[in-house]
Amino acid sequence: MTDAIVAALRALDSCAVSDALDTLGLPGAVTALTPMWPAGRTVAGRVRTVTAAPKASAGPATHIATPLVAVADPDDVVVIDNHGRTDVSCWGGLLAEAAVQRGIAGVIVDGACRDVQESEALGLPVFARQAVPVSARGRIVQQAMDERIQVAGVSVASHDYVIADVNGVVFVAAADVERVVELAGRIADRESRMAEAVRSGRDVSEVMHDSQFPTITASE
Template sequence: MTTENEARTTAPAATAVERLRALDSCAVSDALDAYGLSTVTLGPVPVWPVRHVVAGRVRTVTVGPRDSGRPADHVAAAAVDISGPDDVLVIANDGRLDVSCWGGILSRAALARGIAGVVVDGACRDAGESAELGLPVFARAVVPVSARGRVVQYAMDEPVRFGDITVEPGDHVIADGNGVAFVPGAYVQRVIGFAERIVAREAAMADAVAQGRPVTEVMHDSQFPTTEEYGA
């Protein structure tokens, strides 16, 4: 018979995605700063009021103008079909705001696959449909203009430029009401661990404020180690 203590020791450790979902983009941004990583992107916002943290492994899609010399693959369709619950689709359309590269049918297909969310460097449409479905979508704009005849998929699962950031398959992403942050694959464990320590520190500080301690004292009290004292 397995005891409670034995069950705890044999329980599988939380995955990087699970740990990331327990954080927020602010803590992750602070942790990225500690490692000198500038991988927080400015601009994409939730197109409906997403109340939870979206996090997962990056699955990239590259989008560009329709060109008769290129295959005319429908944007993100193939990526949706091979993705799952721990994946977040990252669609790179060079920040283009005059045409959508994500819409309602894709949202329905993504929901059926259990995809965690979508982050678009550009515009999307059918925001209301995404909200009704409960699929988190982050984009730079919402427009009614269809991708049809205007943009197509160039590639997927390849490094992409998202604003000033290079995002690669194997990276992770976290997105919430504060913004979007990418975590390079080589730093995932270190950044998550550092962010968890930041969250613990801030929780202790919040408790101290709730107990009536002056915030000026709390912010400088040595019992709450700074991020520098944690070490990277």
């Protein structure tokens, strides 16, 4: 069952959440990751982290994200830290098939992915730095899961929250998520009322400076 925070995030967009984080002086928005196919909807869920690393020996190794996908819950979002590498993929079609079976909401890769067409056909949103055809096999492996990672400079832990859409990716620490979501909702409502004023014929410069639409602060 979708929790209330995930449902609230899905009713927002990444811009409103980013603005809320700015207002509260909190980090979370990343600027290096983009959707690999036009999902056309907001992805939101609970973070589950994976750390990738170069393969260090000739012996057996854990394939990236397979243990996590096997135990993930619906509305989890797989977040892979491959340290921004774009010369090798760490997410592909078979993982996407398994992820959909588990009800995973989306995948975020600080690095590269591949088999984008398969993720799109499955309806699984994937965000990454870019797509490449190069396989992870023999190159990179899973180093850890559910440990704190860095994603494009933002510290992220399992059970934090994330929202991602056409504008980008924003993480919210679990300890801050309730106040961030509440503030983001008020910001989104303000923006909606301002847009309606413009549609009604009011000059945009007037709307932007009208005291009817005061800037929302963290202290309110």
